[in-house]
Amino acid sequence: MPPSAAGWAVISTVFPAAFPIIMLVPSSLRPLARHAAQDLARHTGRTILLVLLSVVLFATSFAAISYHDLQSQVNRIDVNNLLGTDRPTRADADTGGEAVADSYAGRAVNILVMGTDTRAGANNIDGADGSEDVAVARSDTAMILHVSADRSRIEVVSIPRDTLLDIPKCMQADGTESHAQDDTMFNTAFSNGAGENSSPEAVAAGAACTIKTVEQLTGIFIDEYMVVDFSGLSTMVDALGGVQVYVEEDIYDPDHTGLELEAGCYHMDGLTAVQYARVRYGVGYDGSDLNRIGRQQNLMAAMLRTAQQKNLLTSATDLYSFARSALATLTTSPGIGELTTLAGLAQSIASIGMDNVRFVTMPVAPAPSDPDNRVVPSWEAEAVWDALINDTPVPDESVTVQGDGGVPSDSASTDAPGSADGSTDEGTPEEDAQVGAPPTEDPAAACYNLQH
Template sequence: MAVPSHAKPKPHARHSAKDLTRRTVRRFLLAGLAVVLFVVSGVGIAYHDLQSQVNTIDINDLLDDDRGTRQVADSYEGQAVNILIIGTDSRAGANNVDGSEGSEEVAVARSDTAMILHLPADRSRIELVSIPRDLLVDIPSCKTADGGTTAAMSYTPFNTAFANGAGASADDDAIAAGVACTIATVEDLTGLYIDEYLVVDFNGLITTVDALGGVNLYVDEDINDTEYTKLVMSSGCQHLDGATALQYARVRHGVGDGSDRQRMPRQQNLVAAMLRTAKSKNYLTDADALYSFARAALGSLTASPGLGSLTTLAGLAMSVGDVGMDQVTLITMPNEEAPWDLNRALPTDEADAVWAAMQADTPITEALNDTASQEATDTSSDAGSTETAQDDQPTQSGAESDQTGAATDEHTPTADATTEDPAAQCY
């Protein structure tokens, strides 16, 4: 009996096992490709997300054509880098922290703080030098935001440089011109080449500290400023959120002698606490942690195009991730009161030693120690000469000795090259 054709078993297709294997391999390859594309697109989206937040301003057209340029490797790898950090005190927009936005005096872009961050080529240390805003300096002719130029000035407060460039506005053009004039002034003052800049306004500081989750720092004396910043704080270990950190950085009434120069050690204390916090949370060594922090903080900062590049920023951050706090130096540039105006300051010889060390990429603490040792030797030699000359005039020795001591005290550097972070005891 014949078997119906439809009931006959169908023959197996040739090479079916090989085809199945090929299909399986293709599926795995497609799945792998999908994962790769997902990861790459995710990274690309994340990169674009962060990069789009950074407000970068190119100021090269506002700088002197004779300034020159430097060849830069990726992320400054193997190269020393100098970054100028400028704090501005405009109250416009989100910076209106004290309700004074309507005042013409505070609505424009003005420089309130300036620090030079030096990272050596071998990334063995971190150095930060504050420049007093009332330091009397020479300010070169600068291009302004409206296309004009300013006249060069001598013996003028340092923060005038930013004001000269910025003029009467607070927009990006004003900030660009203010930064350019400040960089030109800093380079004239120090002999350094400023590679990058970062502008931090009031809102930027608040946002950055909050992105860190707040900071712990040690307050060395009670603060009672109920009239201006409204900051009232007891000495000892304190945890500061962004708003309180801004008050701490700005306060000068109700603490110390009320001078602006006394704010700089507090600002350095805050910077040290921020750095310690970033290190403790692995923001300088872990890419995911760094991304999380950058996502929260970058939108509030203004940076040079080089520093605004996330690859450069991440490269610099991670290159100093292993630097211990004992290798962090925070000082105010050595200065002394101007004899004719106690509210103004003048650079001292020790300042020249600091700038020379940074130019040579050698530790500034060593330069200050060498200068102090030389001064001690010179003082000892002068004292010996005085004693020799006084052998025949013993009745004058007391008065002349007192004068020598007074002269020594008068020229003692105001910079204290300490590397110990007071906030260490608060962790």
């Protein structure tokens, strides 16, 4: 049973310094112009970070029974035995001899955050490998979250899954070893480690192979990892009561996701939201990951907007339900998977303002072997890796996000939302999603301001 609202008094008593983390989000989530791609990436990465930290602060502030219940939802698996000894150098700590709550104090921290799903049977909704009998774990998203040693800034660098690079040999959960591969898609690293199943041990092995690949690519020591089951987003969205999403272009994908939406405003349930985030075919000019990243960012931003509109952080029952749903999707390394450890890190970065939080995409160039669908790290990427290794700010140059992920400006509109199953108020996605007066220059702003 969820704890009572009285537990919120405990939060302000136990973790008063942690609240600035939540306050990193502006009090009013004013939508941004679509052309501001870097702001969009910053907004989306902030969403992921704040959702996780909010869940952590909630979990670590309640009675022991609630804490242990929520902690038990997280799969914590040590992968050090799968990584070997040929790794980059870990950053040294300099704590000045002071005892601190942050167990990483005095050194920079690099956390590899991965988003995955399985592709089997009905869950294989975007044409990836999988069958009715085999659940193949795939990595859809990967980002390096770097916290500076002095806790003055945070950098998050996303690595597109369609990047072609070299993947080292990796140990799988069953003890077998995969072969090293050259010029291979980045997300193959996860499946090489996981093998043909999606058990927690396989997911951890997939994370280990991805860590080895990232360390080989960047020369950066990865301290911790966190894997979020992408399909778990469905449960999280439903726990929020659905989310308001503006679809910027028509989607017609009956063969893979089954998603058919006209451009417009929709109130999406969990299943529709995940289909929208996964869809690659029947939308845009190509099926590249750079375009899908935009839609995933759009969904993440919608989740945070919905949480704020519902004032989720003041409702113990609703937040408990959301926290349980979110934590059940996590597989982590033992350190970062301990909620008190993550809470300590959260407190240490509480004073970092958004001017010192940077979200970028790894600089890329078209792959010579497949310039229309694949990318390779460009020479500018080396400057990004050097900055993280030396714990200095990442250079200004970055690859911006493309696709149906723009967060619009504050224009008024009278668009009507669609229903939670992806249809409009008129009942079918084939019908025009716009109703009433003609839309203004940016019809999405009103969509995001609608209350449900």
